Amino acid sequence: MTAICLPRLALLFSMLAALPGMAAWAQAPTAYTLSGQVRSSTGEALPGATVAVPALGLGVAADAQGAFTLSLPAGRHQVLVRFIGYQPLTRALTLSRDQRLNLVLLAEGNELDEVVVEGAVTLQEKLRSTQMGVETLTIREAKLLPALFGEVDILKTLQLKPGVQNGGEGTSGLFVRGGSSDQNLVLLDNALVYNPNHLFGLFSVFNSDAVQSVDLYKSGFPAQFGGRLSSVVDVKLRAGSREKIGVTGGIGLISSRLTVEGPLANHKGSFIVSGRRTYFDIFTRALNQRNEGVEDYQPIPSYFFYDLNAKANYRLGEKDELFASAYLGRDDFSFQSLSSFNFDFAWGNTLGVVRWQHTFSPKLLLNTSAAVTDYKYTLGNRLDQFSFDLGSAIRDYTGRVDLDWLPTDRHTLKLGAAFTEHRFGVGRLQASAQDNRFNFGADVRYSGQEIGLYASDNFKVNDKWQLEGGLRLSGFQSGSEQYGGVEPRAAARYSLNDRTSLKLNYALMYQYVHLVTNSGATLPTDIWYPSRLSVKPQRSQQVSAGASFLLGGGKYLLTNEAYYKWGQNQVDFRDGAQLFVNAELDGEFLFGRGWSYGNELYLEKKTGRTTGWIGYTLAWAWRNFQPQRGTTGINRGTDYSPSYDRRHSLTAVVIHQLSPRLNVTASLVYSSGAPTTLPLGRFAFQDVASSEQEVVPVYPDRNTYRLIPYHRLDLGVVWKLKPNRLFRDSDLTFSVYNAYNRRNAYFIFFDTVKDKASGQIIDYRAQQVSLFPTIPSVTYNFHF
Template sequence: MQKKFTLLFILFICLIIIPTLAQNTATISGRVHAANDNQSLIGATVSVPALGIGTVTDVDGHYTLQLPFGSHTLQATYVGYEPYTTYIEVTGGDALVYNLMLQVGSSQLQEVVIEANTLEQKLNDTRMGVERLSTKEAKLLPALFGEVDLVKTLQLKPGVQSGGEGASGLYVRGGGPDQNLVMVDDAVVYNPSHLLGFFSVFNPDAVRSVELYKGGFPAQYGGRLSSVLEVDMNEGNNESLAASGGLGLISSRLTFDGPIQEGKASFLISARRTYFDVITKQINKLNEGKEDYNQIPDYRFYDLNTKLNYKLGEKDELFLTGYFGRDSFGFDQSGFSFGLDWGNTIGSLQWKHKFDNKLFFSTSLTSTSYKHSISNSVGDLSYSLTSKIQDITLKTDFDLLLDGGHSIQFGALATRHAFTIGQFNFDVGDKSIEDMSYSTGKNYEAAEFGAYVSDNFEVNPLLSLSYGLRFSGFSSRGKTYTALEPRAAAKYSLSESLSLKASYASMMQYIHLVSSSGASLPTDIWYPSTPYVKPQRSQQVALGVSKLLWNGSFLLTNEAYYKWMNRQIDFRDGANLFVNNNLENDFLFGKGESYGNEIYLEKIKGRTTGWLGYTLSWAYRQFDEINNGRRFPTRYDRRHDISLVVLHQISKRISLTGAFVYGTGNAYSLPVARIIVQDVEGREAAVVPVYNDRNSFRLPAYHRLDLGIVLKLKPKHGEADLTFNVYNAYNRRNAYFVYFERVTDEHDRTETFEAKQVSLFPIIPSVTYNFKFR
């Protein structure tokens, strides 16, 4: 059945591509960039309004258009910049190149923008389920502790949920946090969070924008089931040296960027560090020697982003990207020491080449690794536990523009994975103690590969199609899996303000996160597909309708989706996931499904902007060995999810922002009964909770209002602002978790039992100072 479908799909692609030749059109292309710093403008709209033809620049600021022969008025727009209009003549012969340079907008009011795409472009975009967010936008919105976080801001979009209070994990359309493909300049990020998920690893000063695909995935992406998050890093300023940064409640940031060789090469280096440990060390020092004083553990996280870009010529450009981030937690007192460190290390070298105006090429060599390490020692006894994944990937992508409205993408990638799983070493310093030292753990290697071809076909001004096929494979421990992953999307404009959309995507995931809980922890382990552990697969269909309202100032989008997933992984009750040489024996395999409807109303221009999102959704898993084979809701199954974001520009210097979220409480497991276990002689009797069906309870509904004021200052040195935030403005006590407690009298006799709710963050005001020196 699947083969038949694939053959039909290939036939369909051929039928569409073949009749594309010999029409009286020509290709124009070019790059849209900012006049002030020469940075490429991603998502800028380039159009010929008289023909109703337009496109959006890609991640390199490039655009291409197919235009009929004749004279046209070409227009480029980008929020925050003055529109640019030019007159062009399109004739036969060579393809035409028009690079378009936009001036920064003269009105500061234009900086209050929601997204870098226009509503018209979103209306006419064939892609579905795509959310783009710029740092500029995220910096305006209120944030926990004032720490701007693009990933958390994405959680305010429909279909995207957080794992819990303050967490930066993404749960997209019923998928888990391990089912997101997170990429920085083509390199995969395996753990995109700091501090147990409370902050993402993306320093806002180093990131220009993020783009999240919730469905309708283009064929160039593969390897995860539920979403693709592409993080676009800032490039160094080409014009002049600049320093910028911010002083916050929890961390500080500092960024330098500027030209190395004017017009040819620039650099960016950006660092961020928390300072809890600086404070706690001082507190510990002040209390040193006090008998009953328990040391406060040290914790810090830091990250360093670098980017270097170098223009080799008119047609070639090199990009070198680096990321290094670590979380470090430590404790050392009275001969007992404990350390937990984790972090990503990423390197990416990209070469972009333009053969001519119709063929573009990008190739990258990336290296990424994620490692966590636990160490503990008591006197002479010590143990360490390390898990790691390390990849080297070679990836090549081609963009080919054909006449007749076709834009063909094709490419391939190959990845070598190296896994270190549960490397446990127990050691005794004093060798007179008999035979206690031992080691466990496994090392695996695997190869993953993929190749794809896709076509974005503008059939006519009303109908556009995007379709493709990805061939993927994975080889590990003598077993090779291969799969075909068809993708398709279509948009049909019923009128200038109304379009219908549909998409289908099949995705494979060959590596799996071994997690001891529904939450995402830094100690989770990546595990390859093996002869016993088959790859996960998902398929998703989505239908949507978009409508421009009120003279195009609002866009209303409705998307309904259904996703079904096979070979989902869970674990046997009580499985030991850490010191276990036969880990996969504890795996359970099942299936999942999620479905829902997302409504999104947005406004991106004017003094008041923002969006309102509502998601109605269901997310389930089903395993033979869990819940007696009955399906159960995932922890992040949330029936109703509402987010309202409003930004209002009071004056050129003052902006007010507010965000309100409401969500059905997370599904949760609670004991339904208790038993008493006395145990063997010498043991105290204990109350033991009895759990029944998984996630059969609901925490109370979650809601929260955050408020913010951004005050732009006018320093002599350049730019600065003060951002005041109030997180949880009406001090709602949202449940983080619930537990049952035994209430005792003064003789430790049980009096009664009661339920307790733990809430994390009360009202939290914060202030951040951001600056930029030119």
């Protein structure tokens, strides 16, 4: 058999090599590899920095870690390194073997160390990339934009991108291209974050002082990501300075921040520690103490949150580097009445990641990591001698291996595997009395094992065509139930010319864990539940196509993307479902299908004194749940729109530099009203026993009404102060949230209208509740 197969294989390879573009793949050009990393003088990686050899017309942009790889012929070369905000660097070298360089750039003038790439190179890379639906958020942009209470929030900034909807006024939840909130994969240095919100969703858990970069994938998901259906939010923490100790912080209306960073072990490594805390509780407790003993005074609940980020890296040798990241965040809400009733509610995330990076060669890189993620909440009531405690939790132990390989200049291969042990605490209940009249508890727990294997190849066929194909094999087991799926990913880019490109991609995703919620927005009390028994994995597919155009001499990038997404085994709940401490929770689920489609138009500018973007989305989202499991389904099996469906969305962001020390910013948001369910009418009946009249509301189909359209204008000013002996850099940030005081609808309730003479109810009147009026704020930021 071998004698027969070998000639056939040889013939097959010779035929493949004869195909256009395949010869370059089969035979790598004779060249040496120049690789390395681009950093600032403070040790900060500079993603997007360009490393080029102008004489040969060759160049490459550094990745998110500042790393680059470039194939060059043997001989002498002049290497030019550029990065906006930094002095250009020219390095002469003679290449006679593979070589690695550590390139350090010096900041120009008095530019802040946090300057990030925002030049035409970024737009060129987006034009040439096969990825679609990717938004990269710079921390500088996030810090310049006006924010609620002056608290910079990267998730709220992502809501300003097309295709991303919020969960309501003031919330930081994300609903991407018609997907629900639990269908977003949120990662912090590759560790999963289950609840990325503080203050019931008003702020995200990400401290901007500790964040290096944020990437949002709305489609064309790379094969290394899995487990969710709608989007990937990939957040990377900053590495600390390897040169000197630095302190950065800020003092705002509701919170303060402090970050310390510096070198480790003779500049072989670095560390960064960043903390943030609110002080709501300080004022509320002082006010409660001041009014203690005042008749009819109602105490104000106490609330605060804090979070702590830490990261360290250490170079073990020429080819090995070790990284460690950690996050701890807690929210605490408590109420102590003047009577004997007490209420306590606490929730938070804890995670830790250790990653070892080994460089086999400039073209072969291995990353091995281990992570622990823990999310839990506890809710407790105390009334006289009785106590009641409710809680839920999920903990993950994850190990993964990722291999990056550049076999030729035309191919970029990624391969890897990941395994996660999930431990679900679906519900824990404890009730007792101090006199021991009763004491009982209940605890519902499950476990699940998730595995993923992936491989992808980015293939540059020629100057016109670039292809990317990926395959992910995923599986999940909980108890005796096992599930699995094949997840293909494919993308293509065709360049009409150096200013125009066409793109197309397809992705299939599986989701094996589900968020148990009975509201449109993520709440701390929501429960994560595994695929088991009747609860099958969710599945979705998405096709998208688009065109990108560089305009105005490369200063503007205009993109237009259309998408269609459809999914099976979407999850909802029967009316009156018992969601807490239910050992048979799977019996409360209903299953259906969902689909969404739309078009996203996006124009951005990243150079000059005026930068920003404009985005417009026209979109539809639908769901259908047929009669099942003894119910009539939802809306009797007819199609309906989920609460996060928005027909029209428009965002405009402008950042203008009036002078080197003064920036003004503005952001305008408009979206169609959210679908909601309101009573159609009411009927009254007389209780014969009590002679009292009862009024019962009558509800129509789900989400048959829409709230009024949402729109808001935010304004901001950032004034950089002159350096002094204490502070090298400092600024005052002024912002006005909801500048023209738009009363946006938070929710609707019905108030009674009574007859003045008889006191009888004669009508019901809808009342709108608005959350935020015009809110000015000021924050002082410093760095020394």
